[in-house]
Amino acid sequence: MTRTRSNRRLERPREQVLATTLEMVAEEGLAKVTMASLAARLGTSGGHLLYYFGTRNGLLLETLRWSENEYAAQRAPILEKVEKDRSGGVDALLSFVDVYLALDERDPRWLLWLELWARAPYDAELAAAQRAMDDEWHADLVRLLAAALPEVPDREAVSERLRAMWDGFSIGIVTGGGTTLRERALEHTRAAVAAHTG
Amino acid sequence: MTRTRSNRRLERPREQVLATTLEMVAEEGLAKVTMASLAARLGTSGGHLLYYFGTRNGLLLETLRWSENEYAAQRAPILEKVEKDRSGGVDALLSFVDVYLALDERDPRWLLWLELWARAPYDAELAAAQRAMDDEWHADLVRLLAAALPEVPDREAVSERLRAMWDGFSIGIVTGGGTTLRERALEHTRAAVAAHTG
DNA sequence: CAAAACTTTGAACGGTATTCAAAGTGACCG
DNA sequence: CGGTCACTTTGAATACCGTTCAAAGTTTTG
Numbered sequence: 001m002t003r004t005r006s007n008r009r010l011e012r013p014r015e016q017v018l019a020t021t022l023e024m025v026a027e028e029g030l031a032k033v034t035m036a037s038l039a040a041r042l043g044t045s046g047g048h049l050l051y052y053f054g055t056r057n058g059l060l061l062e063t064l065r066w067s068e069n070e071y072a073a074q075r076a077p078i079l080e081k082v083e084k085d086r087s088g089g090v091d092a093l094l095s096f097v098d099v100y101l102a103l104d105e106r107d108p109r110w111l112l113w114l115e116l117w118a119r120a121p122y123d124a125e126l127a128a129a130q131r132a133m134d135d136e137w138h139a140d141l142v143r144l145l146a147a148a149l150p151e152v153p154d155r156e157a158v159s160e161r162l163r164a165m166w167d168g169f170s171i172g173i174v175t176g177g178g179t180t181l182r183e184r185a186l187e188h189t190r191a192a193v194a195a196h197t198g
Numbered sequence: 199m200t201r202t203r204s205n206r207r208l209e210r211p212r213e214q215v216l217a218t219t220l221e222m223v224a225e226e227g228l229a230k231v232t233m234a235s236l237a238a239r240l241g242t243s244g245g246h247l248l249y250y251f252g253t254r255n256g257l258l259l260e261t262l263r264w265s266e267n268e269y270a271a272q273r274a275p276i277l278e279k280v281e282k283d284r285s286g287g288v289d290a291l292l293s294f295v296d297v298y299l300a301l302d303e304r305d306p307r308w309l310l311w312l313e314l315w316a317r318a319p320y321d322a323e324l325a326a327a328q329r330a331m332d333d334e335w336h337a338d339l340v341r342l343l344a345a346a347l348p349e350v351p352d353r354e355a356v357s358e359r360l361r362a363m364w365d366g367f368s369i370g371i372v373t374g375g376g377t378t379l380r381e382r383a384l385e386h387t388r389a390a391v392a393a394h395t396g
Numbered sequence: 397c398a399a400a401a402c403t404t405t406g407a408a409c410g411g412t413a414t415t416c417a418a419a420g421t422g423a424c425c426g
Numbered sequence: 427c428g429g430t431c432a433c434t435t436t437g438a439a440t441a442c443c444g445t446t447c448a449a450a451g452t453t454t455t456g
Contacts, residue, residue: 117372245406
């Protein structure tokens with residue numbers, strides 16, 4: 001309960017760090033985002049960043065979380081509209097997957113996901129964080145399925161299946177498939193759902 | 199055409215290194231497989247390993263390739279039997295995915311896949327190697343679909359979709375889902391194919 | 397049996413994340 | 427005000443990593 005003096009100089013700056021990290025991942029790749037180079041770009045020191053984020057992995061995880069929150073905000077209006085109108089059909093799902101999938105080879109959010117997956121098997125905390133973010137996507141997708149495609153049974157299962165597929169496609173997009181694979185993934189989603197709705 | 203003296207002392211030893219690497223990944227995790235620790239376990243020096251494999255990533259990639267070849271050999275008989283009998287149906291597909299999916303949280307083959315994915319976006323050679331291994335699975339799966347489930351149209355597309363889903367599930371298995379998720383993934387595959395065969 | 401080619405070693409190098417003692421800075425209170 | 431105290435910020439020190447490479451050892455070859 002020790003109310004700290006609530007981080008005098010930070011708050012906005014913290015977000016500034018996350019934004020810059022994401023930027024740098026997109027521009028130069030994850031490996032080039034060292035504590036030293038990132039600190040230089042922010043006009044501070046590596047030690048300072050560690051003082052606030054504890055560890056490099058912690059910083060990267062928080063950056064991914066922050067990015068995910070932005071995406072959650074992005075899909076919220078879509079979701080509300082669909083639930084209100086109880087319509088949308090396959091198109092609603094397609095606009096959802098459009099937000100889910102990696103954009104291209106340089107999508108920093110997905111580059112961070114790959115890094116998280118590679119490390120999660122050795123770090124329970126990372127695994128838990130991953131799980132939590134997955135669950136958010138899952139909850140929203142189930143909601144969307146209920147509202148937009150009520151004729152599809154087994155919403156929980158279909159969500160698990162679709163997200164696994166989308167993860168697989170996003171890997172492909174980021175590791176060379178690019179926008180070509182992205183467009184194919186959208187079509188695949190349409191086909192997979194068509195199979196379910198008969 | 200310079201016939202080298204065909205690696206005097208290697209050939210068997212090379213495979214020994216790959217096997218030990220895979221073993222060590224399973225037992226201690228990828229991060230603990232350093233050139234020094236691996237060399238110590240093999241009774242040699244780090245410099246020696248790099249003399250033969252060029253780089254740590256090269257060694258890991260070759261280890262994955264070697265592991266993949268063993269799996270290719272494992273699914274070959276299944277495939278031949280199905281093509282000869284022109285039967286098998288869904289069960290044939292299920293025995294295929296059973297080979298594809300990660301076994302559990304410690305499956306070294308899949309831990310190497312995660313590492314490869316994380317690095318491929320920054321290394322064209324790794325991306326190409328990944329692509330090549332993917333293509334082998336794809337070719338075999340298309341063959342299997344043709345023989346075991348000839349009523350399914352769009353075999354190329356279905357293969358792409360299924361493998362993306364299986365990749366997604368394998369990530370989940372390795373990052374904490376374990377055998378529980380693995381069993382669910384098998385059931386998901388059955389359901390997905392059922393949707394296609396009507 | 398040289399000499400050439402190939403192996404093997406381990407010390408050195410440049411780079412990394414992380415730690416931490418010391419210095420700096422702003423807020424709070426007597 | 428002024429001084430104390432908590433919080434910030436720095437950058438040098440640390441430990442560890444993959445990689446390089448000169449030197450020494452070993453095997454093959456002519």
